[in-house]
Amino acid sequence: MKQPICRSYFISKVKKLLERVENMDCNRLTKEIHTGERYDIGDYTYGAPKITGGMGRVIIGKYCSISSDVTIIMDEHRPDLISTYPFKEMMRESWPEASDLPSVAMCKGDVAIGNDVLIGYGATILAGVAIGDGAIIAAKSVVTKNVEPYSVVAGSPAKEINKRFSQDAVLKLMALKWWDWPEERIRKNMGLLCGGIENLEKIV
Numbered sequence: 001m002k003q004p005i006c007r008s009y010f011i012s013k014v015k016k017l018l019e020r021v022e023n024m025d026c027n028r029l030t031k032e033i034h035t036g037e038r039y040d041i042g043d044y045t046y047g048a049p050k051i052t053g054g055m056g057r058v059i060i061g062k063y064c065s066i067s068s069d070v071t072i073i074m075d076e077h078r079p080d081l082i083s084t085y086p087f088k089e090m091m092r093e094s095w096p097e098a099s100d101l102p103s104v105a106m107c108k109g110d111v112a113i114g115n116d117v118l119i120g121y122g123a124t125i126l127a128g129v130a131i132g133d134g135a136i137i138a139a140k141s142v143v144t145k146n147v148e149p150y151s152v153v154a155g156s157p158a159k160e161i162n163k164r165f166s167q168d169a170v171l172k173l174m175a176l177k178w179w180d181w182p183e184e185r186i187r188k189n190m191g192l193l194c195g196g197i198e199n200l201e202k203i204v
Helices: 007-019 096-100 167-176 183-193 197-202
Strands: 039-041 050-052 058-060 071-073 111-113 124-126 151-154 159-163
Touching (some): 111 124
Parallel strands (some): 039 058, 058 111, 071 124
Antiparallel strands (some): 151 159
């Protein structure tokens, strides 16, 4: 099997280095690193998820908080074959007959993580999952299906345990899309954004 990749870990290391340099705009200087053939990471997102497998893409929005030991699993073994053992991938020298066989790996689709998402310690996200804006993934959760915006999920498999806000507030937040604002507007409203939902009507 292909070795796990962790490009976002590299990104976080570059950011830490740049943050030590006075008067450098860390976000702009790392802009080109945020987008690659198999991944797209939004501005100001931080964390170092381990991404395993060589199939599919990982798209992560802006202002996401990703805790340590988070894993995104992009590949799995095909269950429809008699053997799930990866002869082709693991034993090319021992089993040259396997070179022309189909791969046992399969991918259910890209992983799309929205904006302002919080992913707790040790969570696992499987391929083909979409996580909505503002969602919270509890620690150690195993996310096997889509997560609604501004919902809280927990467990293995992860299930919704709560809505962060009322449906009316969620609709207003989705229309607001504060993560797409210019930095100046975010700074102006930062105190409100970091407060309770009662501040929603005060945001300008």
